[in-house]
Amino acid sequence: MTILGDPHIAKTAATATAITPSKVTMAGALTAALRDSMTADSRVVVFGEDVGPLGGVFRVTDGLAAQFGETRIWDSPLAEAGIVGTAIGMAMYGMRPVVEMQFDAFSYPAFEQITSHLAKMHNRTKGRVALPIVIRIPYAGGIGGVEHHSDSSEAYWIHTPGLTVVSPSNPADAYSMLRDAIASDDPVIFLEPKSRYWSTDTIELPIKTAPMTSAVVLREGSDVTLLAYGPTVRTALEAAELASLEGLSIEVIDLRSLSPFDDETVGASVRKTSRAAIVHEASQFGGYGAEVAARVTERQFFFLAAPILRITGFDIPYPSPRLEAHNLPTPERILSALDSWQW
Amino acid sequence: MNDDVAQREEPARPTAQPISLISNDGAAVTDSTAAGFALPDSATLLGLYRQMVISRRFESQVMALTRQGRLATYPSALGQEACEIAAVASLDKQDWLFPTYRDTIALLARGVTVSEILAFFRGDWHTGFDPYEHRIAPQSTPLATQALHAVGLATAAKLQGDDTVALTFLGDGSTSEGDAHEAFNFAAVWQAPVVFVIQNNHYAISVPYAKQSHARTLADKAIGYGMPGYYVDGNDAAAMYAVISSGMDRARSGGGPTLIEGLTYRIEAHTNSDDPSRYREKSEEDEWRAHDPIERLGKYLANANVLTPAVSEKIASEAEELAANTRDAMNQSPVLDPLELFDHVYAEQRSSLLEQRAFLENELATADGGSER
Numbered sequence: 001m002t003i004l005g006d007p008h009i010a011k012t013a014a015t016a017t018a019i020t021p022s023k024v025t026m027a028g029a030l031t032a033a034l035r036d037s038m039t040a041d042s043r044v045v046v047f048g049e050d051v052g053p054l055g056g057v058f059r060v061t062d063g064l065a066a067q068f069g070e071t072r073i074w075d076s077p078l079a080e081a082g083i084v085g086t087a088i089g090m091a092m093y094g095m096r097p098v099v100e101m102q103f104d105a106f107s108y109p110a111f112e113q114i115t116s117h118l119a120k121m122h123n124r125t126k127g128r129v130a131l132p133i134v135i136r137i138p139y140a141g142g143i144g145g146v147e148h149h150s151d152s153s154e155a156y157w158i159h160t161p162g163l164t165v166v167s168p169s170n171p172a173d174a175y176s177m178l179r180d181a182i183a184s185d186d187p188v189i190f191l192e193p194k195s196r197y198w199s200t201d202t203i204e205l206p207i208k209t210a211p212m213t214s215a216v217v218l219r220e221g222s223d224v225t226l227l228a229y230g231p232t233v234r235t236a237l238e239a240a241e242l243a244s245l246e247g248l249s250i251e252v253i254d255l256r257s258l259s260p261f262d263d264e265t266v267g268a269s270v271r272k273t274s275r276a277a278i279v280h281e282a283s284q285f286g287g288y289g290a291e292v293a294a295r296v297t298e299r300q301f302f303f304l305a306a307p308i309l310r311i312t313g314f315d316i317p318y319p320s321p322r323l324e325a326h327n328l329p330t331p332e333r334i335l336s337a338l339d340s341w342q343w
Numbered sequence: 344m345n346d347d348v349a350q351r352e353e354p355a356r357p358t359a360q361p362i363s364l365i366s367n368d369g370a371a372v373t374d375s376t377a378a379g380f381a382l383p384d385s386a387t388l389l390g391l392y393r394q395m396v397i398s399r400r401f402e403s404q405v406m407a408l409t410r411q412g413r414l415a416t417y418p419s420a421l422g423q424e425a426c427e428i429a430a431v432a433s434l435d436k437q438d439w440l441f442p443t444y445r446d447t448i449a450l451l452a453r454g455v456t457v458s459e460i461l462a463f464f465r466g467d468w469h470t471g472f473d474p475y476e477h478r479i480a481p482q483s484t485p486l487a488t489q490a491l492h493a494v495g496l497a498t499a500a501k502l503q504g505d506d507t508v509a510l511t512f513l514g515d516g517s518t519s520e521g522d523a524h525e526a527f528n529f530a531a532v533w534q535a536p537v538v539f540v541i542q543n544n545h546y547a548i549s550v551p552y553a554k555q556s557h558a559r560t561l562a563d564k565a566i567g568y569g570m571p572g573y574y575v576d577g578n579d580a581a582a583m584y585a586v587i588s589s590g591m592d593r594a595r596s597g598g599g600p601t602l603i604e605g606l607t608y609r610i611e612a613h614t615n616s617d618d619p620s621r622y623r624e625k626s627e628e629d630e631w632r633a634h635d636p637i638e639r640l641g642k643y644l645a646n647a648n649v650l651t652p653a654v655s656e657k658i659a660s661e662a663e664e665l666a667a668n669t670r671d672a673m674n675q676s677p678v679l680d681p682l683e684l685f686d687h688v689y690a691e692q693r694s695s696l697l698e699q700r701a702f703l704e705n706e707l708a709t710a711d712g713g714s715e716r
Contacts, residue, residue, distance in 0.1 A: 071502055076529070077528055081522055085490075086529055089493060089498070092495070093503075109521070112485060121481070123687045124469050124481055125481060162688055164689075186690045263694075
């Protein structure tokens with residue numbers, strides 16, 4: 001193994017990302033963000049399972065090994081605690097590792113390293129040791145994955161103080177938020193919605209969208225605030241479009257950052273609409289929607305005309321490919337839930 | 344890039360018997376038990392002896408304070424001084440140490456002050472020292488997790504062309520953890536400049552070695568990872584120093600990681616809340632007390648006329664001075680500020696935490712808000 005043979009970090013010539021507007025997939029936008037971050041900062045290194053010559057099982061690191069060489073991006077042994085644990089040591093030495101957990105459920109072996117060490121190091125050293133690490137996790141379903149390939153694990157991470165947890169829903173945010181995540185001095189769990197990897201938008205890269213920790217109003221409306229993130233943003237937008245045909249005006253907010261939670265943006269919307277619902281793929285009990293419903297209720301109770309609803313996956317292990325459609329929130333299921341309110 | 348796997352050399356195998364350079368009666372070992380390692384010079388050995396004596400006095404003082412309820416807890420390394428002090432003595436200034444909760448005297452030996460060390464055991468919320476000042480990671484309570492941090496840090500140093508080596512302690516119990524395996528494997532695959540020092544003190548709280556591993560020695564595990572392994576008498580400071588130093592040299596010269604097992608014994612209980620009489624015989628403890636690492640090295644140095652009565656007296660008075668400093672440090676009772684609990688959770692502070700901080704601040708402002716203020 002000679003991956004670390006060159007004692008000096010390769011200084012790679014700046015490689016311009018395409019700057020004319022073109023169709024960009026979310027996967028491609030993520031690749032561009034990694035490339036541009038690695039070009040801008042020699043402390044940024046990428047490693048994980050199959051991220052080298054293969055370019056990752058979702059090809060998010062496509063071409064980076066050839067461009068940057070094995071001192072900047074390399075395949076690690078197949079062990080997630082090892083990947084996160086060694087990233088912690090590298091960050092202690094001043095590097096900014098971006099590591100990939102190949103699939104959501106495969107991040108669980110790294111749970112202790114993430115919750116007991118990554119999340120706590122800054123606090124237990126009284127701020128002396130920061131760990132600027134990004135853990136990229138392809139998550140959620142909708143791709144016909146076999147078991148353990150479609151989990152939505154966000155509730156585990158958002159419950160851990162010390163972690164920033166974000167999830168983009170479109171190519172522009174994927175680029176901008178990953179750049180922000182890599183630039184952050186806090187550890188970031190970067191949840192990439194697998195079902196959106198191949199969605200395209202016509203955008204110019206590089207692009208700077210709202211800060212990683214902000215929610216964004218994607219569609220204005222006056223009757224309902226519909227909160228979504230990652231894979232369910234598209235579902236929420238489709239529901240809003242359908243509802244508009246029936247005269248119901250839905251405001252769709254892409255939360256983008258799960259932790260921290262953007263109280264201001266959500267609060268302003270709920271005070272305007274008086275009604276709110278949250279959509280996620282993850283199971284309901286103890287899920288992210290429960291936190292959002294409680295938090296928004298506590299802060300906006302006197303503006304609310306109805307209880308906050310959760311449209312989520314069922315409280316079951318993620319189903320097999322032939323049955324997963326029954327578990328995923330749909331526009332119809334969202335509108336049906338909104339109908340349950342007294343209007 | 345793939346190297347030629349078939350051409351890889353077989354790493355050094357652990358010896359059948361623990362490597363020893365000074366016998367229990369204080370004589371230099373010259374036969375095959377030394378495994379070709381040379382006895383360190385007298386000045387080095389006297390330095391080890393001095394620090395071991397000081398460390399033991401420090402621990403006896405801390406244990407006394409713990410029994411008085413002045414510390415929340417304290418895991419003692421009594422009997423393991425040879426491993427602890429030899430390891431720290433093998434480090435250069437640019438190297439990093441990744442200790443566990445039991446390795447407090449290693450921190451002391453590397454220059455962390457008594458009050459910095461005791462902050463954590465007294466119940467403060469943070470690691471009392473600056474890891475970057477001393478190049479020591481926070482003492483790890485979860486087992487074997489710090490070994491991966493050591494591998495990562497060493498790899499980063501290697502990538503940057505620095506000659507920094509990371510040394511991490513492990514215990515016999517922690518070798519059962521998955522993180523230990525992953526650390527050994529990552530270190531070997533990446534040829535990271537790391538030295539793993541396993542202190543096999545025979546017990547993981549109450550569970551004996553026999554129930555922890557079926558391996559002949561823990562050093563044998565190195566072979567499966569493709570790195571050299573050394574089985575060493577962990578109560579022989581000279582042997583531990585020689586073997587660890589050679590591992591540091593190997594790492595520094597690009598030779599990759601080394602796994603070293605020091606066979607030793609935890610004389611004290613796991614912590615002050617443990618009761619060893621429930622799981623081991625007093626006679627076993629006595630047997631190991633008769634193999635004391637400090638007495639052994641002292642005998643050798645006295646025979647060599649290096650440890651004269653005058654030198655011995657000087658070391659004893661240094662130890663007493665440290666004990667007095669330790670008592671003084673405990674008599675100063677720094678006020679803990681509960682509001683600090685919110686200040687370092689994130690590098691980039693959040694408004695939601697500031698709200699909770701303000702809540703607690705308001706509560707503390709009321710008459711009986713908080714006992715710490």
